[in-house]
Amino acid sequence: MNILLSIDVAAKKFILSVGQVTLLAIKGFVGIFLPPFNLKLVLREIDNFGAGSLLLVDLIALFTGMVMALQTIYGLSMYGAEMYVGSVVSLSLVRELGPVMASIMVGARVGSGIAAEIGSMQVTEQIDAMRALGASPIKKLVTPKILAAMITLPLLTVTADIIGIFGGMVIALFELEIDRTFYIDSVLTTVTISDLLSGIGKTVFFGALIAVIGCYFGLRTGGGTTGVGRSTTITVVTVSILILISDFFLTKLFLVIF
Amino acid sequence: MSNIIIEFKDVYKSFNGLLVHEGINLSIRKGEIMSLLGGSGSGKSVLLKELIGLMKPDKGDIMVFGKNVTQMKEDELIKLREHVGMLFQGAALFDSLTVFENIAYPLREHLQLTEKEIRERVAEKLRVVGLSGIEIKMPAELSGGMKKRVGLARAIATEPDIILYDEPTTGLDPMTAQRINELIVELQRKLGVTTIVVTHDLHCVKTVSNRIAMLHDGRIITVGTWEELVTSNIQEVKDFISSTICV
């Protein structure tokens, strides 16, 4: 009986938070199209998200590409098809690994950063002050972050795709008797625009997701500085899970559309 | 009475089952300084936040300038907030912005001023709080007392008719506290600002306030002058006064 009751309470809480996140997402998103537009705030966030994550994302992409190439060569060599390593590596990177790896890395870094920033503003009453002084935290904080993440993450992903494919090439050149132009040709003939778009398209969604979740947990931070720590942790966990789950459904959707 | 400018009518508020306000009734007259006493966690900050619509009571009405705050939409609240300044408990300065941008913030949000007018207004308000020339400093570089005073400069930037002070002198040295108390009185005398001061500082209560209210167990248990307060027969009031005077 007690268990059922607590499940009931937990379920209600969960549904309530899903509702609140959705509402926040809608408000933040609508803010993109409502004046006054604050380009300066958006640019500052883009700089913060992008510049801060570029090295991290590309480093991960480089090693992912290299590992992918090693494993692919091992797998394909059973059929004597190892020279097609470029095709396999680039396709998986562009369609799947690049976007998801970049999103999870950026999700952890940027999502927790947003939650920490907004969370500490919340516990020091800066959010209240913002409203008391006539501004809207949605317009000043949430909207610019959503927009910036939706712009930055796809760009970061493009660089991750390129670096990852390059990493694969380095391994292919060392491990196999193929030359550079063959590798590049096999990449270019395999990867189509729609492969690229389906990968990048997902990251636009993931970007919004990261910003919304970070803002949500930031805004509902309570309980002083320890509360800020809790908010950042739960943001990272939630963002990672949601990216992987929504990736499945988005992939399915894109496969139907394209 | 027509000179009532703020009125709480039977206000209830709870957080996750914790009752904070259980029927608050309180009227504040135009131009007076009302001190609000109460133990920590008794809901004093919540009361101030309800007054400018940062929090919504579960039940009851709050009338400010004759309009019901609990019924206001966001754009009406924003208009109201232009006329009500608030000094937050921890000053709540935006730590990513300079002192100048902090004080200019409400001016940019509420008023259509030129950059030059904003600069002049910021300099003027800094002069009022005795901190001229610190425009380019960041909040992290300021002492606690300076932060409070910058917070005050920000609260009075739009020249509001009502100012709410949430523990303006808590944690400050006696000299700075004294200076802030003088500022509170000065603003009321010169500009006729209606003032609510949440405080534990009985010296401040005695010297600055016209009337004093005490919040206990979710209700206002007494309202009156300092003389009425110290001669009160209510046990909680006696306890509060004697315990605070001993410290």
Ligand SMILES: Nc1ncnc2c1ncn2[C@@H]1O[C@H](COP(=O)(O)OP(=O)(O)O)[C@@H](O)[C@H]1O
């Ligand atoms: N945003 C909030 N969420 C949950 N509880 C809150 C919130 N704000 C205040 N409270 C609770 O309400 C009570 C009164 O708080 P407050 O008004 O800040 O007290 P004080 O009189 O010390 O200013 C406290 O018990 C506090 O925990």
Ligand SMILES: [Mg+2]
């Ligand atoms: Mg308080």
